[in-house]
Amino acid sequence: MKIAIGSDHGGFELKEFIKTFLIEEGYNVKDYGTFSEKSVDYPDIAQPLCKDIINNLFNRGILICGTGIGMSITANRFKGIRATLANDLYSAIMARKHNDSNILVMGGRVIGKEVAKEIVKAWLNEKYEGGRHQKRLDKIDSI
DSSP: OEEEEEEOGGGHHHHHHHHHHHHHTTOEEEEOOOOSSSOOOHHHHHHHHHHHHHTTSSSEEEEEESSSHHHHHHHTTSTTOOEEEOSSHHHHHHHHHHHOOSEEEEETTTSOHHHHHHHHHHHHHOOOOOTHHHHHHHHHHTO
16 A cells, blocks of 8 residues: 655654654555654645645555644545544544545644554554545536
């Protein structure tokens, strides 16, 4: 599976940790930045990552900022992106099962590294249920 990952300065440390974990697990990972803790604007990271997800260059994406809120708002501006802010395990699981989430968003200043790793594992391994959930996604797509 090909995973795109990116963060702003507030999520840099967590992004580096998650990126290492993903590579160790055998995922093909592209890092969209940022590459230091120097202040950057999160839309500048989210935009190219989202475009590449839409263009099917990657199966899924992970975005991280301080709270996850800014990245989530930005990513969901793109048609075809279903970015879900999940700073807990249950939300990550349901984001995949019911919403077919293609981008996971987390807050680097909100959750710890080990919790984030468990969230990523669950989100990557959970399957979309389809069925009654698909009509809801279709309604979202028609907006």
